[in-house]
Structure formats: structure tokens, C-alpha cells
Amino acid sequence: KNQVEQSPQSLIILEGKNCTLQCNYTVSPFSNLRWYKQDTGRGPVSLTIMTFSENTKSNGRYTATLDADTKQSSLHITASQLSDSASYICVVSSSYSSASKIIFGSGTRLSIRP
Amino acid sequence: DSGVTQTPKHLITATGQRVTLRCSPRSGDLSVYWYQQSLDQGLQFLIQYYNGEERAKGNILERFSAQQFPDLHSELNLSSLELGDSALYFCASSVAGPDTQYFGPGTRLTVL
Numbered sequence: 001k002n003q004v005e006q007s008p009q010s011l012i013i014l015e016g017k018n019c020t021l022q023c024n025y026t027v028s029p030f031s032n033l034r035w036y037k038q039d040t041g042r043g044p045v046s047l048t049i050m051t052f053s054e055n056t057k058s059n060g061r062y063t064a065t066l067d068a069d070t071k072q073s074s075l076h077i078t079a080s081q082l083s084d085s086a087s088y089i090c091v092v093s094s095s096y097s098s099a100s101k102i103i104f105g106s107g108t109r110l111s112i113r114p
Numbered sequence: 115d116s117g118v119t120q121t122p123k124h125l126i127t128a129t130g131q132r133v134t135l136r137c138s139p140r141s142g143d144l145s146v147y148w149y150q151q152s153l154d155q156g157l158q159f160l161i162q163y164y165n166g167e168e169r170a171k172g173n174i175l176e177r178f179s180a181q182q183f184p185d186l187h188s189e190l191n192l193s194s195l196e197l198g199d200s201a202l203y204f205c206a207s208s209v210a211g212p213d214t215q216y217f218g219p220g221t222r223l224t225v226l
Contacts, residue, residue, distance in 0.1 A: 034214075043116065043204050043217030044157070089157065101170070102147075106156040 002027045004092050006105040014113050017080055021108045023073040023090030027101070035064050035075045036089040038107070044089055047075070077110075085112045117141065118218035120205050126224045132193040135221045139186055139207030145169070146188040147208075147215060148180055152201040163188055164210065195225045 004025045013019050025033070032051045036044035048057045048064040050073070056065050061078045077084055090105040117140035127133055139146050148160040150173075159172035163182035174180075177195075182188040192199060202222050206215035 041202070041220070041222075043118075043206075043220050045116070045217070046214055049214055102159050102172075104157045104159065 002103050004090055004103045004105040006090050006108050010109040012111045018078050021075045021088050025071050025092045027092040027094050027103050029094055031093045033073050034091045038087045080112050082112050116216040118207050118216050120218035120221050124222050128226055129195055131195050135190040135203050137188045137205030140216055143207035143209055145208045146182055147206040148190050149204040150201050197225050200225045
């Protein structure tokens with residue numbers, strides 16, 4: 001069964017600290033993995049996208065890693081800021097052409113405390 | 115601003131009614147996706163259209179339908195509304211496949 005599981009479900013850290021969010025998937029065949037940031041009540045915004053051959057990608061203070069062998073990804077946030085408070089969603093795609101199988105994780109809700 | 119627009123922003127209606135949500139994709143994007151997000155729930159993929167044709171179907175109820183018009187805008191029709199249909203409905207667009215989707219601001223539907 002195609003699944004994307006994220007952990008932890010929620011996380012509270014102090015401003016300035018680092019954190020790492022996890023994503024495990026069983027989607028097959030694998031096309032790409034994306035991390036999105038979703039502020040409350042807003043649409044998700046893409047942070048990173050990685051294909052099978054990529055094992056790390058950075059976007060400012062956000063660094064995503066991908067281990068296609070173990071089917072695991074992580075999102076590392078460095079020097080957290082209050083504006084990082086949001087839900088972070090891992091999305092795995094299995095794509096043949098323009099047809100697509102899109103599996104969303106349930107997200108990790110991150111809260112940054114001053 | 116993602117370049118994807120959705121109207122209306124908010125919609126309040128009663129059970130049993132029918133509503134239409136509208137989405138305009140980014141310029142040049144041929145694919146449109148619809149998602150439902152209930153309170154404190156993850157995004158649920160409903161349906162994808164590519165250049166006017168249905169391409170993929172997710173957890174879309176039979177009471178819901180969608181279409182993509184020749185100008186590539188899309189509409190999601192929700193009928194016989196129930197209380198449980200209250201949710202945020204997002205539209206996303208991409209050039210073709212799901213490689214990079216750009217999400218609209220969403221329509222918040224409240225069914226009373």
C-alpha cells in the first residue's frame with residue numbers, strides 16, 4: 001500500500017534552535033519527493049523537490065535529504081525563526097506521464113517559541 | 115503569490131445546497147489539481163485535470179464533480195452538501211505532471 005508517514009506529529013522548539021522532521025514512504029514506483037510548508041489557513045508552498053538521484057537539496061535554512069534505498073527523507077531547519085511555525089508536509093509522487101499518483105503525508109506541526 | 119487564483123475566498127451555505135468553486139491556474143500551466151483539507155487534517159487529493167481532460171482521480175465523492183475549460187480554468191462543483199463537507203478546498207497547478215505544484219490561497223467552505 002502506498003503510504004507516506006511523517007514524524008513527529010507535532011514539535012515545539014525555541015527560537016534559534018535546529019530541528020529535523022522525518023518522512024518515510026512506501027510509494028512505488030518513486031518519481032519525486034517534495035516538502036511543503038503550510039501556514040495555517042494558507043495554501044502549501046514548495047520548499048524542495050528531489051528526484052531519485054538527488055540525496056540533498058537546500059533552500060535557505062531548509063535542507064532536505066533523501067535516501068531512496070531506505071525510502072526515508074528528512075527536512076532540517078537551521079536557526080529556527082518564529083515565522084517557521086507552520087505545518088510541514090512531505091509529498092511523494094509516482095508519475096508515469098502526466099498521470100500521477102500523489103501521496104501526502106499528514107504533516108508535522110512545528111511551533112517556534114520565543 | 116503563487117499565481118494561482120481561487121474564488122470565492124469564503125463561502126457559507128446550508129446543507130443540501132450546491133456550490134461551485136473556481137480556480138485559475140498559473141499562466142502556462144496545463145494541469146489543475148483539487149484538494150480538500152478538513153480541520154486539522156492533511157490534504158486529500160480529489161482530482162486532476164490536464165489540458166481539459168480528467169487525468170487522475172483521488173478520494174472524490176460522487177456528489178462532487180469538476181471540469182477544466184478550454185481557457186484552462188477549472189471549477190469544482192459540490193452538491194447535496196453535508197456538514198462534513200466544511201473544509202478548505204485548494205486548487206494547485208503545474209506545467210504538466212505533479213513535479214512542482216503551485217497552490218492557490220484556498221476557498222473556505224462552511225456548511226451550516
